[in-house]
Amino acid sequence: MERTKLDIWVGIFVIIGLAALFGLATKVGNLTSNNIKETYSVYAHFENIGGLKPRAAVKAAGVVVGRVNSIIFDTEAYHAVVSIDVDKRYVFPKDTFANIYTAGLLGEQYIGLEAGGDMTNLAAGDLITQTQDAVVLEKLISQFLYSKASEEDK
């Protein structure tokens, strides 16, 4: 076959490949939906994080406003220290609540932020003092059983 014709076909082949990769990246993967760019990090202490994982979503009113950056265990106070990256576009008052919720009945866990009424805002490196732990199903069931048992005792 002629040399130029060959080159054209190979060029088309490579372009189709790049187009497929572009399609995978934008349409199938999450390369475009990760539009959180500049962030500031705040911290929160939890007694129990349940199944929270790094890169889990941080939501306020259901909108993703950040990601969990890292989770470490503090051996002095025996609680989990969760570092949260919040998008720079969003500010929250100092007395914001951080709760660990579960998406759906068996879904992934995420952190929900509920704004308080403080006049000053959270800055980078601040600690969110008011937190609520993840709901552990076993604990909930045992609490329920204990309260049932004590009711029957009466």
Add this chain to the structure above:
Amino acid sequence: MNNLLNIIAGLGSSFRSKMIRLGAGTRLFFLIIIYSADSFKRIGLTIREIYFTGVLSLVIIVVSAFFVGMVLGLQGYYTLEKYGSSEAIGVLVALALVRELGPVVTALLFAGRAGTAITAEIGLMKATEQLSAMEVMAVSPIARIIAPRFWAGMISMPILATIFSMVGILGGYFIAVLVIGVDEGAFWSQMQANVDFSNDIVDGAIKSIVFGFACTIIALFEGFDAPPTAEGVSRATTRTVVISSLAVLGLDFILTSFMFV
């Protein structure tokens, strides 16, 4: 007693000959690397081989990808439907294709379509003493024949696997959304939420590169090592398909256990 000894000796000699072939294959790989610079001076040779291994494989890859995607869409829908989560069909199709089926099925088809052609061609060149003739003319057959085919395989395979994954997802989309009627928005948005670019898509690409390497080097070595007879070439071609397929599946297990912890 003598029989038993013969069996043990047979085991040993077959192991030894396999090890020798493995060593010879590794040496061929290093020779290819050494002669690559020479062969890139005539880049047209590599482009020609990309045409034969890549462009001509495009039809079989696209058609089988579309069917694989459609089957995944159908099977996934029937099962997910029982749990009332048929919207997750997009995630299922995309993850299955990007992580596993894209690279693996492409490599198996590649071994059958391009690998056999490489083995038969080189084996026949050897049988008709074209390779020896080149050496007499002071043209290195590695630089002129082997290296361009090696790089063509290494370049074509990831591109083919990417196309396979994308076309397969379109096949799943065709069945799930257009035929069955799963919600289109949920199909794509759940897929985007659960397919990670750096984990899933890049790992799939790494797999396809490794498989491309394995299939190409096996095909080249089998052709280069084939006894210069009609029977030898036919056996080498068979071995190419068998060894490539086994290598791809074995490597797939190893890579998967590394990648998706």
